[in-house]
Amino acid sequence: MSTVGQPLSRADGRLKVTGGARYTADIPGSAFVNAAIVYSTIANGRVVSIDATAAENAPGVLVVLTHKNTPRMKALPWSHLRPQGQTYLPLQDDRVHYAGQPVALVVGTTLDQATYAGTLIKVAYENNVPAIFDLRTAKKDAVEPSQRMWPLSSSIGDADKAITGAAVQIEHTYTMPDRHHNPMEPHVTLAVWDDDGTLTLYDSTQMVVGTRKLASQVLGVPEEKINVVCEFLGGGFGGKSWSWPHTLLAALAAKVVNRPVRLQLTRAQMYSMAGHQAATVQTTALGADHDGKLTGIRHHSVNPTSIFDDYVEYAAMASRHLWHASGGISTSHKVVRVNRNSPVVLRAPMEAQGHFAVECAMDELAYATGVDPVALRLRNDTDTDPYSGRPFSTRALHECLTQGAARFGWDNRTPEPRSMREGCYLIGQGMAAAIYTHWRWPGKARVTLNADGSALVEAAAHDIGTGTYTIMARVASDVLGLTPDKVTVRLGDTRLPESHPAIGSSTTANATAAVMLAAQVARAKAIELALAGRDAPIAGAVAKDVIIVESGLALAKRNLNINYAKLLTRNGLSSLVGHGDYDPVEEVNGPKAMFSFAAVFAEVRVDPDLGVVRLNRFVGAYDAGRIVNPKTARSQAIGGIIWGTGQALLEQSETDPVSGQFINRNYSGYLVPTNADIPELDVLFVGDFDEEASPLGAKGLGELTAVSVAPAIANAVYHATGKRVRDLPITIEKVL
Numbered sequence: 001m002s003t004v005g006q007p008l009s010r011a012d013g014r015l016k017v018t019g020g021a022r023y024t025a026d027i028p029g030s031a032f033v034n035a036a037i038v039y040s041t042i043a044n045g046r047v048v049s050i051d052a053t054a055a056e057n058a059p060g061v062l063v064v065l066t067h068k069n070t071p072r073m074k075a076l077p078w079s080h081l082r083p084q085g086q087t088y089l090p091l092q093d094d095r096v097h098y099a100g101q102p103v104a105l106v107v108g109t110t111l112d113q114a115t116y117a118g119t120l121i122k123v124a125y126e127n128n129v130p131a132i133f134d135l136r137t138a139k140k141d142a143v144e145p146s147q148r149m150w151p152l153s154s155s156i157g158d159a160d161k162a163i164t165g166a167a168v169q170i171e172h173t174y175t176m177p178d179r180h181h182n183p184m185e186p187h188v189t190l191a192v193w194d195d196d197g198t199l200t201l202y203d204s205t206q207m208v209v210g211t212r213k214l215a216s217q218v219l220g221v222p223e224e225k226i227n228v229v230c231e232f233l234g235g236g237f238g239g240k241s242w243s244w245p246h247t248l249l250a251a252l253a254a255k256v257v258n259r260p261v262r263l264q265l266t267r268a269q270m271y272s273m274a275g276h277q278a279a280t281v282q283t284t285a286l287g288a289d290h291d292g293k294l295t296g297i298r299h300h301s302v303n304p305t306s307i308f309d310d311y312v313e314y315a316a317m318a319s320r321h322l323w324h325a326s327g328g329i330s331t332s333h334k335v336v337r338v339n340r341n342s343p344v345v346l347r348a349p350m351e352a353q354g355h356f357a358v359e360c361a362m363d364e365l366a367y368a369t370g371v372d373p374v375a376l377r378l379r380n381d382t383d384t385d386p387y388s389g390r391p392f393s394t395r396a397l398h399e400c401l402t403q404g405a406a407r408f409g410w411d412n413r414t415p416e417p418r419s420m421r422e423g424c425y426l427i428g429q430g431m432a433a434a435i436y437t438h439w440r441w442p443g444k445a446r447v448t449l450n451a452d453g454s455a456l457v458e459a460a461a462h463d464i465g466t467g468t469y470t471i472m473a474r475v476a477s478d479v480l481g482l483t484p485d486k487v488t489v490r491l492g493d494t495r496l497p498e499s500h501p502a503i504g505s506s507t508t509a510n511a512t513a514a515v516m517l518a519a520q521v522a523r524a525k526a527i528e529l530a531l532a533g534r535d536a537p538i539a540g541a542v543a544k545d546v547i548i549v550e551s552g553l554a555l556a557k558r559n560l561n562i563n564y565a566k567l568l569t570r571n572g573l574s575s576l577v578g579h580g581d582y583d584p585v586e587e588v589n590g591p592k593a594m595f596s597f598a599a600v601f602a603e604v605r606v607d608p609d610l611g612v613v614r615l616n617r618f619v620g621a622y623d624a625g626r627i628v629n630p631k632t633a634r635s636q637a638i639g640g641i642i643w644g645t646g647q648a649l650l651e652q653s654e655t656d657p658v659s660g661q662f663i664n665r666n667y668s669g670y671l672v673p674t675n676a677d678i679p680e681l682d683v684l685f686v687g688d689f690d691e692e693a694s695p696l697g698a699k700g701l702g703e704l705t706a707v708s709v710a711p712a713i714a715n716a717v718y719h720a721t722g723k724r725v726r727d728l729p730i731t732i733e734k735v736l
């Protein structure tokens with residue numbers, strides 16, 4: 001009676017469309033007062049003086065905090081083991097490191113009162129010239145960063161020699177701009193201190209557990225005195241995966257005024273109070289034989305970072321694992337320090353930028369050698385990870401390429417640029433392949449089987465909007481023999497069993513595996529009762545002969561069964577509790593290399609007179625292991641393709657070259673795809689159960705689907721127009 005693999009609608013769908021889902025800012029409480037941030041208009045310098053008198057005397061104002069009177073926080077060095085988006089903490093000194101940095105925080109009874117009072121504050125600055133990231137000079141200004149999550153560079157074989165000696169050589173620089181996450185739900189924190197010193201943070205975060213840890217370290221409050229709650233997220237995309245200064249400021253402000261405080265960022269503040277995706281300048285070189293077989297790959301990436309944190313966007317990492325190259329592969333990364341807030345992951349970090357460089361270069365190689373782009377990739381496929389030398393756990397890239405191409409009708413494509421037309425439009429068809437890191441993280445979960453035949457799943461994991469509530473209910477119900485609607489799932493609260501953040505597309509494979517293990521423990525306890533409990537219905541049988549039937553257990557051979565309600569009641573129990581503790585070895589330390597894979601196919605139509613590029617249709621073929629719920633998986637893929645279409649054609653955060661500020665910091669200036677931009681999207685899943693990747697057989701899916709959309713579209717634009725655009729987004733002026 002397993003329902004895994006059947007399409008299941010969202011458990012929280014009704015709540016969301018009826019307004020019943022309580023997002024952080026919606027949490028009611030008339031006791032909350034409101035904080036408003038006043039931020040720096042300069043990018044580099046010093047606050048010389050602040051006159052807050054008028055603000056302090058304005059109606060409803062409780063306090064104005066500046067660097068002079070804000071309680072001190074403990075500054076911590078950056079570590080990828082700490083969930084700190086930015087190490088520099090505002091309102092602690094008079095320095096200004098970036099435009100948009102808070103210089104004052106006003107707490108007022110209402111948000112309007114606080115915001116208005118903020119406009120009355122007069123700040124005098126010493127204004128120095130800011131350091132700004134410039135794509136043209138980036139390589140010259142680049143330095144080795146001091147901190148790192150993975151090795152900054154890699155070298156297998158001798159890539160330089162292999163490329164220099166190759167019959168065909170391709171080398172180009174690919175660039176893309178800063179981007180912002182722009183979730184519909186702004187970042188918001190509600191901070192409440194109880195009389196006993198317990199701090200509760202209702203926070204729009206992708207990691208309640210990490211937020212608790214960071215708040216504890218920076219504010220000096222023991223972890224057991226902090227609760228962090230986030231039941232629903234209105235989009236995160238990586239921007240809410242680390243903690244940002246406003247969360248800490250909200251806690252401090254609540255302490256100072258001795259009242260619960262709500263601090264919500266404005267849309268403009270989301271461009272400087274939380275991270276963004278750093279621009280990259282990447283140079284990719286390929287060497288190959290005349291038949292397109294790769295001999296060497298070299299990939300170098302530079303990204304801007306803040307003055308105080310060396311955030312590295314590991315864009316060249318894609319080239320470490322994607323293709324076999326007989327002579328060698330080398331990759332490297334550098335950063336340029338500029339007067340900005342710290343960058344952060346944005347889906348799909350590292351890979352989505354890196355694939356634009358390597359998969360556009362592969363298309364250029366296809367044209368240089370006359371080998372079909374799909375055939376070229378099949379020719380360079382590998383079962384062994386070139387970087388670590390380990391076999392891949394599963395790698396159905398071949399199936400992604402062949403089945404995706406078949407679904408798309410790739411064979412009907414004529415390879416010559418400008419050779420396909422539809423009325424007045426030029427038609428272009430392009431494709432790209434993708435590899436995405438499979439993350440393995442520990443997580444705990446608790447499953448309670450109740451005497452009424454219902455079950456409760458609990459974990460301090462998240463539903464970032466992707467369907468975690470739904471798949472966790474499904475997995476528990478599948479183990480226990482319940483229908484999914486009998487299972488309630490509680491997430492996003494540090495008082496629940498500790499789990500991992502909703503990042504790296506990891507929740508199905510890891511946090512949900514813990515749910516499966518917990519449900520198995522609860523089931524084993526039920527089986528034990530049926531075999532040896534009071535009036536044991538199947539006494540004398542052995543556990544392995546017991547099967548799960550709807551809402552109960554049975555001994556198939558003897559046609560004996562009992563439902564959970566009867567079983568528990570008979571034994572005087574109101575519930576059975578199972579604990580799950582999933583603790584996988586880290587991917588790098590395992591025997592197999594684990595990644596998910598994709599091949600994606602885009603058709604564009606280009607108006608030759610206006611240079612407007614429109615996506616006509618799109619096929620994505622994915623290997624993300626076993627698909628637990630095809631319906632939410634398909635939604636994931638659609639979301640990822642739309643996300644990648646934004647990267648390809650629309651999104652860019654522009655910098656004022658004088659002040660260093662992001663200038664288009666709202667939804668009218670920062671373009672994202674809307675319904676009219678998106679045609680029919682066709683999605684197929686070709687992966688199999690991957691036992692190395694997860695007990696559920698699943699690999700990461702969500703962010704995989706955002707990878708390689710941009711190069712597929714860029715390659716399609718080249719096919720349509722004969723114009724190779726190596727700078728994202730592909731806007732009209734670059735096509736004409």
Ligand code: MOS
Pocket residue numbers: 206236237238239241345346347348349502503504505703
């Ligand atoms: Mo995703 S950018 O790893 O939250």
